[in-house]
Amino acid sequence: MICRILVVDDETGFTKLLKMNLEKTERYEVRVENDSTKALNAAHEFLPDVVLLDIVMPGMDGGDVAAQMQDDPLLQSIPVVMMTALVSQEETSQDAVAQAGAMNILPKPVNLEVLLRCLEEVLAKKN
C-alpha cells in the first residue's frame, strides 16, 4: 500500500531531494508544500497519512501548523513528524513543539534509514 506523505518545509532543495528519496522506495507518494501558511490547505486537499513538518519556517512555524491541525477535526488524527536543524535541546523541546502533538522529532540532517523506520513506526501505530 502506498502511503501519502505531506512535507512542509521552506527549504526547497531539501524537500525536492526528500521527495525523490521517499518516492524511490515506491512505498510513498509525496506532496511538498514550501509555504507553511498553505500547509493546512494542502493537508485538506491531499489528506496525507503522515505530515513531515519543519519547525523553523517563515510565515507560520511548524509548531503553529501542528497546533492548527490539532484543532481541525479533519486533520487532528494525522500523525506529525517534526524535522529540525535546530541545535539546542532547549529550542527543540519548546512548549509549542511539545504541545503541538508531534509524535516524533527528527534532527536534520535526517538519516534516511532513521526517517523510513520512523515513518513505518508512526504508520503502524496509526493503523
Add this chain to the structure above:
Amino acid sequence: MENNEAQLQGLDDPASGSAQSDFGRHSREVAYLEAVIDNLPVGLFAKDASDGFRFVLWNKKQEEITSIPCEQALGKNDHELFSPDSAAYFRQVDELVIARKRKFEVSEEIVDTPESGEVWLHTIKVPIDDVEGQRTLVVGISEDITEQVHASEQLAALNENLTEANQELKTTQLQLIQAEKMESVGRLAAGVAHEVKNPLALLLLGVEYLSGGIDPCDPNVEEILKEMREAVDRADKIIRGLVDFSSQRQLEMEPTQLCDLVEHSLLLVRHELKKDNIEVVTRFEKDLPDLKLDSAKFEQVLVNLLINAVHAMEDTVKPKLEIILSSAKLEGIERDEGLRTADHLRNGDEVVLLKLKDNGGGISEENLQKIFDPFFTTKSTGIGTGLGLSVVRKIIELHNGGIDVRNRLLGGVQITITLKVPARGGNELT
C-alpha cells in the same frame, strides 16, 4: 675673584686715562660697568683671540655656571679649564667667530663642571675689537638652560608615555570591539549552525539517493547533483561569513560596497529573522559609491543593529524590517539633530545613508538618552551585555561617520548611519 667683582683685565688699566680728573670718572665708569656685568643673569666672558684665547673677563654668573672662580679662569684658556672635548669645541667656535667676524649662536652646548656635572648652555659669541683696535676679543654670553633641557626631556618622556597610553587605549578599544564581537558570534552560532545544517541535510539526502546505485537514465541524478553543489556553496558561504566576521584584525579600511556588507550581515542573522517571521525589505540605490570601511567591523555594526531590531519586534504582530541605502549630499538636506549625532561630518560632504527601520515597540525617551552608554541594556541578564550599541557607535566613530537613533511616528525605531564618501583618489579615511 676679590670682592666678587668682574675684572676686565687690561681694560681697566688706569694708565690708559689721559688726565687725573678723567681717571676718577673712568674708575667710576669701570666700577659701574663691573657692577652691571656682575649682576647680569647670564654668564659673560671674554677671551683674547690675539693671546691664545685666554680669558680676560669672567663675571659672577659665569662663576656660578661653571663652578670656576674668576681668579682661576682669568689668564687661562679653555684647555686649561675644561675637558679636552669641550675645550676643542669652544675653540672651534671661537675661531669661526673670529674668521667670519660675526655673531655666532650655539643653541645648546654642554659644559662639564666639577660641582654641577653637565651644564647645558645657550651661548652667543660675538667678535669685538677693543677700543684701540689692538686686539680682538671673543665675547660670550651664556645662559644656563639645564633646567629647560631637563624639563623638555621630561616633557618628551611624558609625551612618549602619553602616546603609548593613547596607543594602549586604542588597542584596548579594538580589543573591546573584538570581545563584543565574539559575544555576538556566540549568540549567532546556533542560528548559523541551523543555516549550515539545512544544506547538510540536503547533502545527506543526495548521498542516500545516489548510494543506491546511479541509473544513467534517472532524470533526478542531474538535479540532485546540482542541488548538492548549491548546498555546498551555501554552507561554505555562511561558514566563511562567520569566520570573516569573527576574524581579529587591526582596523583595515578598504573600498567596500555597503550593500554587500548588508547582504552578508543578513545572511548571518537569517535564522533569527526567519524564526521570528520578520519580513525584510531592502531598497538599495543603484551604483552607490565605494566607501572606505573595515568590513568585519562594519558587519559587526550591522549584525548588532539587526539583532537589536529582531529583539525589538518580538511582540510585533507583523514584524517588518526595512533597510534603505541611498546617497546624498549633506548640504541642503536637513541635518539630523538627533540625540546622538556624531560631529565628524560637514555640510557639503557626499555621503551614503543607511536607514534601518523596524516596527517594534520603539525606545522610551528616557532610554533614548542612554542607549549608547556602555553596559546599558533593557534585555534580561544573560541576553545582552549592554555593549552592543556603545561598540556600534565606537566603530562608526572610527569610520568618521554618524549615527542617529529616533522613534518613528507610527511606532518602531529608525536608525540612520551617515558615512562620508571618500574623495576620488583621496585618502581621507586611511
